[in-house]
Amino acid sequence: MITDIFSVKGKTAFLTGAAAGLGRAMAEALGENGAILWLYDRDSGALEATAKALRGQGAKVTTVLGDVTDAAALTQAIADLVAAEGRLDICITNAGISDASPSLLHDVQDADWTRVIDVNLNGVFLTCRAALGHMVAQGHGKVITVASMWGLAAPAGAFPRPAYAASKGAVVNLTREMALHYADKGIQINALCPGIFQTETRPRDPTAAIAYTPMGRLGRPREIKGATLFLASSASDFMTGQTLVIDGGVLAR
Ligand SMILES: NC(=O)c1ccc[n+]([C@@H]2O[C@H](COP(=O)([O-])OP(=O)(O)OC[C@H]3O[C@@H](n4cnc5c(N)ncnc54)[C@H](O)[C@@H]3O)[C@@H](O)[C@H]2O)c1
Numbered sequence: 001m002i003t004d005i006f007s008v009k010g011k012t013a014f015l016t017g018a019a020a021g022l023g024r025a026m027a028e029a030l031g032e033n034g035a036i037l038w039l040y041d042r043d044s045g046a047l048e049a050t051a052k053a054l055r056g057q058g059a060k061v062t063t064v065l066g067d068v069t070d071a072a073a074l075t076q077a078i079a080d081l082v083a084a085e086g087r088l089d090i091c092i093t094n095a096g097i098s099d100a101s102p103s104l105l106h107d108v109q110d111a112d113w114t115r116v117i118d119v120n121l122n123g124v125f126l127t128c129r130a131a132l133g134h135m136v137a138q139g140h141g142k143v144i145t146v147a148s149m150w151g152l153a154a155p156a157g158a159f160p161r162p163a164y165a166a167s168k169g170a171v172v173n174l175t176r177e178m179a180l181h182y183a184d185k186g187i188q189i190n191a192l193c194p195g196i197f198q199t200e201t202r203p204r205d206p207t208a209a210i211a212y213t214p215m216g217r218l219g220r221p222r223e224i225k226g227a228t229l230f231l232a233s234s235a236s237d238f239m240t241g242q243t244l245v246i247d248g249g250v251l252a253r
Helices: 002-006 021-031 044-056 071-085 110-138 162-185 207-212 221-232
Strands: 012-016 036-041 060-065 090-093 141-146 187-194 243-246
Touching: 012 021, 012 071, 012 110, 021 036, 021 044, 021 090, 021 141, 021 221, 036 044, 036 071, 044 060, 060 071, 071 110, 090 110, 090 221, 110 141, 110 162, 110 187, 141 162, 141 221, 162 187, 187 221, 221 243
Parallel strands: 012 036, 012 090, 036 060, 090 141, 141 187, 187 243
Antiparallel strands: none
């Protein structure tokens, strides 16, 4: 069956920021299709609630409470996954935050800039570094970085967020660089670039975002599931170093 190429049944997946929003939808996509999930998030309440819901749907789920800026915790979590499950097939670096508020560059505060870069860029580096050693040793793996359409174009015309734009642009090019490092090692690394989705935390006021999106609506978290399955499964085996944009038409302008 053609759908077999999208199978993730029995595959092990590590996802950061998986307690809520797009990360939760990605975990659902993999869990509903038989993957073994390890969910890493800093929000214990949301993490356990998500794990409970996924287990209720029959998924095998392990939770790890931690922050993606904590290199030791990430490395340990992924080592624990490999020790328990035997291998790491899929790694999704989804945890991310936005600038505290829209602002022009000369108004950006040091702490805000540093925190966004730390979570959105350093967090991706730390997660990938921890995952890729295992993937090289086993000779296969799928890494999905979660960037943004604002990693491919600047958001200022609509939503000025300089730290976010810088971090997501860096994730896109880090994805390309990593893809070339591991292209001949059985590992595919691609970036998902969502447009504006409605999640629990954002956008707080969706009116401008809806008007900005050619489809006249925001993305629904479940609409990230198909692309997640594609990039996590053998359906994408000859694809690496690419960006997959899901944005309701914004970047087509
Ligand atoms: N929602 C959108 O419109 C949109 C658009 C483009 C890109 N993205 C990207 O998608 C990803 C998910 O976004 P979302 O809207 O679902 O966010 P969200 O705020 O709804 O959920 C983020 C999850 O990540 C966790 N998290 C945040 N910082 C963390 C950290 N330092 N360590 C561990 N966990 C952490 C949170 O606890 C939460 O569970 C982010 O990388 C974001 O930049 C989102």
